[in-house]
Amino acid sequence: MAELIEQDIIRELYESVDSQTTVHVGRVANYDVWDVTLPDGRKAKREIIRHPGAAAVIPVDEDGYVTMVYQFRHPVSRVTLEIPAGKKEYGEDPLVCAERELQEEVGLKAGKMQLLTELASSPGIFDERIFIYLATDLTPCDVNPDEDEFLNIKKFHLSELVDRVMRNEIQDSKTIVAIMMANQIFNK
Amino acid sequence: MAELIEQDIIRELYESVDSQTTVHVGRVANYDVWDVTLPDGRKAKREIIRHPGAAAVIPVDEDGYVTMVYQFRHPVSRVTLEIPAGKKEYGEDPLVCAERELQEEVGLKAGKMQLLTELASSPGIFDERIFIYLATDLTPCDVNPDEDEFLNIKKFHLSELVDRVMRNEIQDSKTIVAIMMANQIFNK
Numbered sequence: 001m002a003e004l005i006e007q008d009i010i011r012e013l014y015e016s017v018d019s020q021t022t023v024h025v026g027r028v029a030n031y032d033v034w035d036v037t038l039p040d041g042r043k044a045k046r047e048i049i050r051h052p053g054a055a056a057v058i059p060v061d062e063d064g065y066v067t068m069v070y071q072f073r074h075p076v077s078r079v080t081l082e083i084p085a086g087k088k089e090y091g092e093d094p095l096v097c098a099e100r101e102l103q104e105e106v107g108l109k110a111g112k113m114q115l116l117t118e119l120a121s122s123p124g125i126f127d128e129r130i131f132i133y134l135a136t137d138l139t140p141c142d143v144n145p146d147e148d149e150f151l152n153i154k155k156f157h158l159s160e161l162v163d164r165v166m167r168n169e170i171q172d173s174k175t176i177v178a179i180m181m182a183n184q185i186f187n188k
Numbered sequence: 189m190a191e192l193i194e195q196d197i198i199r200e201l202y203e204s205v206d207s208q209t210t211v212h213v214g215r216v217a218n219y220d221v222w223d224v225t226l227p228d229g230r231k232a233k234r235e236i237i238r239h240p241g242a243a244a245v246i247p248v249d250e251d252g253y254v255t256m257v258y259q260f261r262h263p264v265s266r267v268t269l270e271i272p273a274g275k276k277e278y279g280e281d282p283l284v285c286a287e288r289e290l291q292e293e294v295g296l297k298a299g300k301m302q303l304l305t306e307l308a309s310s311p312g313i314f315d316e317r318i319f320i321y322l323a324t325d326l327t328p329c330d331v332n333p334d335e336d337e338f339l340n341i342k343k344f345h346l347s348e349l350v351d352r353v354m355r356n357e358i359q360d361s362k363t364i365v366a367i368m369m370a371n372q373i374f375n376k
Contacts, residue, residue, distance in 0.1 A: 005258065005267050005269070009258050009267060009340050010267050012338070012340060013258060013259065013260045013267050013338050013339075013340060014260055014267070015260045015262065015338075017262065023212065023214075024211065024212035024219050026211070026219055026221075026235050027233075027235055028235045028313055029219075029235065029237065029313060031212050031214055031217075031219050031237075033214075034262060036262065038336060038338065039260075039338045040338075042336070044336050045215075046262045047214050047215055047216045047217065048262055048263050049217065049219075049237055049263075049314075051313065054312075070193065070197050070201060071201065072201045072202055072203045072227075073308075073311040073312060074203065074205065074222060074224065074234045074236055075236050075237075075308070075310075075311050075312070075313065075314055075315035076308050076311045076315065076317075078198075079193050079197060079198050079201050079202070080308070080311055081193070082311075085312075087312075115356070116356070117353070117356045117359060117364070118356060118359050119359055119361050119364070120261075120263070120264050120268070120359045120360050120361065121309045121310040121314070121361050122263075122309040122310060122314065122316055122318075122361065122362075123261040123263050123264045123268055123270075123359075123360050124242075124261060124263070124273075124275075125216055125217060125239065125263065125316075126237075126263055126309070126310065126314060126316075127263035127264065128310055128313075128314075129264075129359075130310075148226060148230070148232050150200070150201050150203075150226065150227045150228075151201075152197050152200060152201060162372070165305070165369065166369065166372055166373075168303070168304070168305045168306060171305060171306050171307055171308045171311075171317075172308050172311055173307050173308065173309050173310065173361035173362070173365060174310075174361070176305070176307070176365050176368075176369075177361060177364050177365060177368070180364075180365070180368035180369070180372070181353065181354065181364075181368070184350065184354055184368070185354075
């Protein structure tokens, strides 16, 4: 679901796409340059990194504990604390992807999955969308991580995770968004 | 500030970098492929998109109203509602960048700027960090947008923005994080 924006604002800001060129094809993402027409009629170029998207899950048990993963992340050169997540295949149902990652990374099945948001991680340059689900009614199953993925699983209470976000100790966007939205649902 | 993680978890998950190659140089970002050594000694390749980072500001007035911007975003093919933000130059002080964007995009100066978080927008693939500030004690000044940037400025009450986040109507990661963290500060 997207926001309802007044038509005159959309007309005032709309930029049309004249052509799309992929200038680098990577294994994980592609780098595009698009020729666009600005609202005043001038021409410009926009660089866009294209990615198949991802799904992420915040699994919250009946006592308010969340199963999280530690993982080494090269782009930030350190170990981060994140919710379970994984890349989607092009065209894959994000719910199927989220359920798979929940099972593979932390060994949980959810009786209930609720879509929280379709996060745009960096919409000025990057087209990645991360579908974030709240998973409840959890039952354990086998953990089965990808062979080149090294994870350490740990549980935290949701209230402690909110405190860590507010102390700038958790910095991953999907993880902060999931924690703060789940907190709003459970502690309203 | 980064999270304090137990040393044995870091040792267990650490991946060393053997070499870094830039395979595409863009105007906005670069595409890298790194050779790394996994925790079990095997070798792997990691793709990393490199970006100079950004700064963003949530300006909240004494009545709880937030000055926001509508903007067309090609990566998501639509107009989005976001907090004021802009790309940092390499080496630029993020606070200086945040103050500039606040003045240029929405014509405000802040008596107080408080760092909320150093967001990692997508740390599995993208090294972008977005320094997000809470701006208060606001005074108006001239708006002065970049010449190829088209914006529509509108104020919303913080509580309405939280409702829009919870309805999956605002999807930009930095904007959701700023709204939810500011709400936690003002409505605790």
